[in-house]
Amino acid sequence: MNKIVLHNYYRSSTSYRVRIALEMKGLDYTYVPHHLRHGEHHEPSYLAVNPQGFVPALIWSDGTLLVQSLAIIEFLDESVPEPPLLPTDPAGRARVRMIAQMIACDIHPINNLRILTSLRTLFGASDDDVANWFRHWVNETFQPLEKILSESKETGKFCHGDTPGLADICLAAQVVNNTRYNFDMEPYPTIARIHDACMALPAFIKAAPKNQPDAE
Amino acid sequence: MNKIVLHNYYRSSTSYRVRIALEMKGLDYTYVPHHLRHGEHHEPSYLAVNPQGFVPALIWSDGTLLVQSLAIIEFLDESVPEPPLLPTDPAGRARVRMIAQMIACDIHPINNLRILTSLRTLFGASDDDVANWFRHWVNETFQPLEKILSESKETGKFCHGDTPGLADICLAAQVVNNTRYNFDMEPYPTIARIHDACMALPAFIKAAPKNQPDAE
Numbered sequence: 001m002n003k004i005v006l007h008n009y010y011r012s013s014t015s016y017r018v019r020i021a022l023e024m025k026g027l028d029y030t031y032v033p034h035h036l037r038h039g040e041h042h043e044p045s046y047l048a049v050n051p052q053g054f055v056p057a058l059i060w061s062d063g064t065l066l067v068q069s070l071a072i073i074e075f076l077d078e079s080v081p082e083p084p085l086l087p088t089d090p091a092g093r094a095r096v097r098m099i100a101q102m103i104a105c106d107i108h109p110i111n112n113l114r115i116l117t118s119l120r121t122l123f124g125a126s127d128d129d130v131a132n133w134f135r136h137w138v139n140e141t142f143q144p145l146e147k148i149l150s151e152s153k154e155t156g157k158f159c160h161g162d163t164p165g166l167a168d169i170c171l172a173a174q175v176v177n178n179t180r181y182n183f184d185m186e187p188y189p190t191i192a193r194i195h196d197a198c199m200a201l202p203a204f205i206k207a208a209p210k211n212q213p214d215a216e
Numbered sequence: 217m218n219k220i221v222l223h224n225y226y227r228s229s230t231s232y233r234v235r236i237a238l239e240m241k242g243l244d245y246t247y248v249p250h251h252l253r254h255g256e257h258h259e260p261s262y263l264a265v266n267p268q269g270f271v272p273a274l275i276w277s278d279g280t281l282l283v284q285s286l287a288i289i290e291f292l293d294e295s296v297p298e299p300p301l302l303p304t305d306p307a308g309r310a311r312v313r314m315i316a317q318m319i320a321c322d323i324h325p326i327n328n329l330r331i332l333t334s335l336r337t338l339f340g341a342s343d344d345d346v347a348n349w350f351r352h353w354v355n356e357t358f359q360p361l362e363k364i365l366s367e368s369k370e371t372g373k374f375c376h377g378d379t380p381g382l383a384d385i386c387l388a389a390q391v392v393n394n395t396r397y398n399f400d401m402e403p404y405p406t407i408a409r410i411h412d413a414c415m416a417l418p419a420f421i422k423a424a425p426k427n428q429p430d431a432e
Contacts, residue, residue, distance in 0.1 A: 094282050110325055
């Protein structure tokens with residue numbers, strides 16, 4: 001068995017999600033950075049690894065290539081069961097996946113670097129336009145997410161009960177990413193509380209962008 | 217046990233995904249349409265059902281609310297095991313989820329109605345700008361997806377082997393959605409072949425947008 005390899009970038013929030021899961025599972029891995037703002041993920045050597053040219057990509061110990069952060073995390077959870085990142089009941093699993101996908105589908109893809117760059121090049125968006133765009137789509141999802149989390153009896157110290165899992169991984173990585181655009185967390189006390197609970201855990205701290213070898 | 221209720225819209229490709237899964241599992245359901253272009257999903261009565269105001273939302277027979285199409289489909293697969301929509305091995309499951317998420321995270325959220333409307337209102341995008349935006353982001357993902365599908369020995373009649381599943385559901389719904397923008401499928405023979413194989417199946421036909429009660 002070879003060592004696990006993670007192709008990633010310190011500031012990518014999808015990379016951060018996978019790093020948290022690896023730390024929670026206690027898995028050691030080789031960190032391979034790709035500087036997104038320098039376009040290193042578009043180099044032929046990396047496209048040979050991941051044709052989509054995105055980070056993160058994880059090479060499992062048997063050589064299997066895994067891409068798409070939620071697919072990678074579910075693979076880790078199925079391959080290394082402890083500690084579990086999803087509950088065992090289908091309704092609970094659906095609720096955790098719902099929260100994860102509200103962030104992974106409805107916030108992140110609209111606000112990532114390739115989209116923000118396109119707004120500038122195609123429509124002449126200014127720095128303010130880009131910041132407003134970013135904050136708008138976070139608010140559009142954080143408003144219902146705050147409502148869901150604050151009103152549900154299934155919410156505990158974390159998104160689903162009192163142990164951290166897939167939903168918390170996505171939530172924490174998004175809240176950290178938001179700080180780049182001076183995002184106001186005041187309307188979201190439940191999300192902020194869960195983020196704080198996550199950031200008290202060693203796995204979330206060790207995996208944080210600022211603690212990576214390529215952090216600037 | 218009550219009858220399953222699906223809140224949806226005939227032309228929403230995420231609604232189409234869930235309808236296909238319901239048909240494949242042989243589940244009868246009550247169809248509740250919400251006309252997205254008339255803003256019916258933003259009405260208080262619907263926000264009381266789903267705070268995010270999105271379709272699809274599924275009310276399971278025990279009253280459980282399920283939202284986010286991939287979370288709903290995995291719930292259906294865990295609750296009604298036959299026919300399975302995911303393989304049993306973790307690597308196969310990760311591959312199917314990867315393909316599904318390439319579409320569900322990297323194409324659909326960027327091209328849905330709320331984003332296209334924002335491009336018009338915020339940046340004055342024309343009909344041509346919107347069509348080019350839509351096609352650009354489909355191409356950005358379809359290029360690596362075609363490469364992955366055409367080069368992998370795990371691709372069969374469908375995305376993963378010779379039985380349809382979660383990845384095919386997302387692929388077929390996206391290809392159908394693309395037709396609204398005169399999308400050229402010529403560069404994507406493997407994706408086109410898999411779409412054709414899907415569209416020969418009763419579940420995909422019965423769930424198709426044009427065959428829904430609210431189709432215009």
